[in-house]
Structures are given as structure tokens and as C-alpha cells.
Amino acid sequence: LYVGKQRSPGLPPGPPGLPIIGNILQSPTTYPWRVYHQWGKKYGPIFTLQMAQNTIIMLGSHQTANDLLNKRSNIYSSRPRMVMAGECLGHGMLTLLMPYGPRWRAHQRLQMSCLSKQVSTTYYELQEMESKHLFGFSLAYGKRLTDIHEPDLKELDIIVENTLTTLIPGAWVVDTLPFLNILPKWLASWKKYADRLHNFESAVYLKNSANAIASSSWNWCKQVESLANGAMSHEELAYDIGIMYEVSSDTTTIAFEVFTLAALLHPNAVQKAQAELDRVVGLDRLPNFGDKNNLPYIHAFANEVLRWRPVAAGGVPHAVTEDDEYMGYHIPKGATVIANHWAICQDESVYDSPELFNPDRWIENPNLPLATFGHGRRTCFGQHVARNSMFIIIARLLWAFDIDYSFEEKSGHKVRLIPDPMAMTQGFNSKPMPFKANFKPRSPHMEDVVRREWDVEEKDVSVILNRVQKAQAAQKHKA
Ligand code: HEM
Numbered sequence: 001l002y003v004g005k006q007r008s009p010g011l012p013p014g015p016p017g018l019p020i021i022g023n024i025l026q027s028p029t030t031y032p033w034r035v036y037h038q039w040g041k042k043y044g045p046i047f048t049l050q051m052a053q054n055t056i057i058m059l060g061s062h063q064t065a066n067d068l069l070n071k072r073s074n075i076y077s078s079r080p081r082m083v084m085a086g087e088c089l090g091h092g093m094l095t096l097l098m099p100y101g102p103r104w105r106a107h108q109r110l111q112m113s114c115l116s117k118q119v120s121t122t123y124y125e126l127q128e129m130e131s132k133h134l135f136g137f138s139l140a141y142g143k144r145l146t147d148i149h150e151p152d153l154k155e156l157d158i159i160v161e162n163t164l165t166t167l168i169p170g171a172w173v174v175d176t177l178p179f180l181n182i183l184p185k186w187l188a189s190w191k192k193y194a195d196r197l198h199n200f201e202s203a204v205y206l207k208n209s210a211n212a213i214a215s216s217s218w219n220w221c222k223q224v225e226s227l228a229n230g231a232m233s234h235e236e237l238a239y240d241i242g243i244m245y246e247v248s249s250d251t252t253t254i255a256f257e258v259f260t261l262a263a264l265l266h267p268n269a270v271q272k273a274q275a276e277l278d279r280v281v282g283l284d285r286l287p288n289f290g291d292k293n294n295l296p297y298i299h300a301f302a303n304e305v306l307r308w309r310p311v312a313a314g315g316v317p318h319a320v321t322e323d324d325e326y327m328g329y330h331i332p333k334g335a336t337v338i339a340n341h342w343a344i345c346q347d348e349s350v351y352d353s354p355e356l357f358n359p360d361r362w363i364e365n366p367n368l369p370l371a372t373f374g375h376g377r378r379t380c381f382g383q384h385v386a387r388n389s390m391f392i393i394i395a396r397l398l399w400a401f402d403i404d405y406s407f408e409e410k411s412g413h414k415v416r417l418i419p420d421p422m423a424m425t426q427g428f429n430s431k432p433m434p435f436k437a438n439f440k441p442r443s444p445h446m447e448d449v450v451r452r453e454w455d456v457e458e459k460d461v462s463v464i465l466n467r468v469q470k471a472q473a474a475q476k477h478k479a
Pocket residue numbers: 095096097111115243244245247248249251252255311312316317318372373374375376378379380381382383385386
């Protein structure tokens with residue numbers, strides 16, 4: 001079935017490749033996750049791509065990803081060498097890309113002290129406040145940003161964009177041929193580029209962290225500094241907080257863009273959500289976290305947004321640390337193992353008519369699996385915070401607004417601007433291509449309620465963060 005020379009015997013099947021370079025020339029340049037989804041139909045739910053020396057095992061079904069990445073997570077939880085992003089840019093400090101082992105676990109413990117399911121309930125007040133004004137920087141650095149043009153936010157957005165450029169699969173020759181990284185800087189243009197980005201990133205993270213530690217309120221920087229108790233450098237700790245901001249801001253923003261796209265294209269689902277909100281919450285106050293257990297359709301809507309267009313559509317690569325056998329195939333130690341989130345979210349054996357946006361599937365079966373936050377021990381640490389953000393923002397947006405098409409004048413006629421639901425960006429994260437939507441208050445009364453609630457809200461972030469600290473101390477005391 002495949003060219004024997006490029007593959008060790010017993011590997012899962014895959015497209016035949018060329019000597020030495022294997023499948024490199026066949027790497028799809030547009031929507032690789034959709035192409036791999038199709039290849040999965042031909043080669044099966046587990047198949048191999050040989051990228052020069054790198055063996056990549058693609059998992060295209062819920063079952064294969066669950067069997068390997070979840071059930072055997074003791075050996076499927078490392079990361080492949082991502083030389084450009086992990087080494088040249090991050091100098092080994094980006095937890096997302098760290099190999100599995102004691103060092104990653106030490107950082108994971110620090111990050112989970114800020115993000116666990118239990119701890120995330122202590123952020124409700126802040127999320128409620130910020131959802132009225134739309135949540136970001138406060139937890140990490142103990143300071144509110146009120147304007148999207150603030151320089152602090154711009155700097156972090158530049159870092160996110162820079163990092164994403166270093167993560168594009170296939171974009172950097174050194175990721176395909178890692179041995180090239182021994183070349184001196186004058187011969188290795190990527191090293192000079194990465195140095196520039198690293199110096200900027202490190203300086204911003206250290207500055208933000210120093211300001212946060214000097215501030216009067218509780219924040220994540222203070223939390224990890226006190227837990228690490230001198231065992232890690234300030235730079236490493238500043239990176240732990242920086243990466244939490246990096247991986248949360250782009251992903252969560254994309255989830256809301258997908259939400260808006262889904263809401264625009266599926267008015268029936270919006271009507272169902274609004275009927276639930278009106279019944280449970282009524283018309284005289286905004287929904288809040290106290291309503292969390294009584295709004296199943298809002299949770300279903302959020303889950304379906306995450307399934308319909310998974311944010312990291314192509315998956316985040318894992319690496320296997322031992323030789324393994326699965327379905328009669330050999331999976332060699334060191335291979336990269338990628339769960340294709342797009343293919344898994346379209347898995348027909350799990351989701352009926354997966355191409356449809358249908359929140360009701362989560363009402364019929366609230367235990368459906370969801371690949372969007374990844375798998376096993378590397379599952380997104382921030383999933384509880386992210387889910388809470390999605391709950392409160394979706395509930396409040398749909399309570400307060402109708403989301404409708406924009407119109408354009410064409411030869412004297414008003415024409416609806418209908419976005420293409422499949423038009424998404426490429427890259428590590430995939431978001432909808434720009435589109436227009438109109439948010440219209442559902443009634444003047446509801447508009448008044450939003451204004452009134454914002455006027456009486458506690459907006460002093462240090463007051464709220466000190467309450468967060470007290471709530472976390474109470475949780476520890478109870479435990
Ligand atoms: C909708 C929003 C989000 C999505 C879709 C998302 C998705 C992901 C995915 C797919 C991974 C890699 C999983 C794997 O390797 O199998 C990941 C890792 C991670 N996420 Fe998220 N994420 C989101 C929001 C957040 C937030 C809000 C935070 C923190 C505040 C966060 C923190 C992290 C961290 C620290 C990791 C690295 C875990 C590691 O060390 O490997 N994420 N996320």
C-alpha cells in the first residue's frame with residue numbers, strides 16, 4: 001500500500017511518499033485538517049504521514065483519539081520538538097510546548113492553581129463584571145484594561161500573533177529538519193527572527209509581571225511567585241502567566257466569533273435559547289452564574305459552537321514516549337501523534353449529521369465527547385475558565401440582543417450579507433473570515449436593564465480580586 005523504504009514496517013497505512021522526503025510535497029496548503037479528514041476516509045481513522053525524518057500518526061476519530069491520548073495518556077502526553085516556537089522563540093519556557101516530565105508537571109501545578117475547576121468558580125464575580133464590559137487582563141496582572149487600544153493589550157496581541165507565526169505547521173524548515181538548528185545564527189535566518197521576537201516577548205512578560213507584583217491587588221503573578229517559593233526564576237514564572245494569556249485570548253475570541261457566526265446563520269437555535277432565558281431569568285435582570293444549572297440550552301449552544309468549528313482545528317501535536325501497539329499497528333516511540341479536531345468533531349459514529357449546527361444534540365446526550373479542548377494530560381488547563389466565560393457571555397448576549405444580518409445597497413436594493421459558514425482562516429487556530437453582524441437590543445426595557453446593572457456594578461478590580469483571594473483561601477481551608 002505504501003512505499004516501504006520511508007516507513008518502518010507495521011506503521012498505520014498512509015499516502016505513498018517519495019524517498020527521503022516522504023509525504024512533504026503532498027502536505028496540503030489549504031485547510032489541511034479538511035484534507036486529512038478526507039484522507040482518513042481512505043486510509044482509516046489512524047494513518048501515517050512521513051515528513052522527512054518525522055513520523056506523524058494522524059487520529060481522525062473519537063475512538064482512536066480517546067483510546068490513545070486519553071486512555072494511554074501516561075505515554076501519549078509529550079510534545080514533539082517544535083524547534084521554531086518552543087526552542088528558538090520560547091527558550092523552552094512555553095508550557096504548552098514543553099516535553100512531558102517533572103519540569104512540565106511543576107509548571108502545570110502552578111498554572112492549575114489558577115485554573116482548576118474549583119478555583120475557576122472564584123472568578124464568577126469578575127467574569128460577570130467583565131462580561132458586561134467585555135474580560136481579559138485583570139486576573140493575570142491585577143489591572144483592568146478598558147480600551148482595546150491600550151498599549152499593554154497591543155503588546156500582548158503582537159506576542160500572540162508572533163507566536164502563531166512560529167507555530168504554523170510546515171512553515172519553518174527547521175521544524176521539518178530539526179538538526180538544522182545547530183547552524184550558527186548567520187546561516188540560520190529563523191534564529192535571528194526568533195531572537196527578535198523572544199527579546200520582545202520576554203521583556204513584556206517581565207515588565208507586566210513586575211508591575212503585577214508591585215500592585216496592591218491579588219493576581220496570578222503573585223499566586224505563582226508565592227507557590228514557587230524561589231524554586232523557579234522570575235522569567236520562567238512570568239512566562240507561565242504570559243502563556244496563559246497567549247493561549248486564552250486568541251482561542252476565546254475565536255470561540256465568540258464562531259458563536260456570532262452560528263447565531264447569525266441559525267435563528268431557530270437563537271429563538272430556543274432566548275425562550276429558555278426569558279422563562280428562567282425573566283425580562284428584568286441579566287442572567288448570572290446563579291442560573292448556571294438552569295440553562296441547559298445555553299450550555300448546549302456553547303458546546304455546539306466549540307464542536308461545529310473547533311478552534312485549533314488541526315489539533316495540537318502530542319508525542320509518544322514509548323513504543324506502542326494499537327489495532328495491530330506499531331506506533332514508534334518519538335512519533336508525533338495528532339488528533340485532528342476537525343475530523344473528530346465531524347465523526348459520524350458520534351454525532352448525527354455532524355455538518356449541522358444543532359445544539360439539541362447536547363440536550364439529547366449531555367455526555368457527548370468534545371475534542372476542542374484536546375486530550376489526556378495535555379487537555380486545556382483553562383477549559384473551566386473558558387467554559388464559564390462562554391456561558392456568561394452567550395447567556396447575556398442572547399438575553400439582551402437579537403443578532404441579525406447586515407445589509408448592503410446593490411443597484412437600489414437592500415441585499416443581505418450572508419457569510420459563508422465554511423470560510424475560515426488557516427493556521428494553528430482557525431477563525432471565521434471577517435463578516436458583518438448587527439446586534440440589536442431586544443427591547444428598550446432590556447437595554448435599560450443592561451445600563452442599570454452596569455451602573456451599579458463594582459468595577460474596582462482590586463476589590464473584586466481581593467474577594468477572589470478570600471474565596472480561594474476559604475476553599476483551601478475547607479479542603
Ligand atoms: C475556547 C477557548 C479555548 C480553547 C478552544 C482551548 C484549546 C486548547 C487546546 C486544544 C490545547 C492543547 C490540548 C492538547 O494538547 O491536547 C490547550 C492547551 C492549553 N490551554 Fe487552552 N483553550 C481555550 C482557552 C484557554 C484559557 C482561557 C486558558 C487559560 C486561562 C487556557 C490555557 C491553556 C494552557 C495553559 C494550555 C497548555 C497545556 C499544556 O501545557 O500542554 N486555554 N488549549
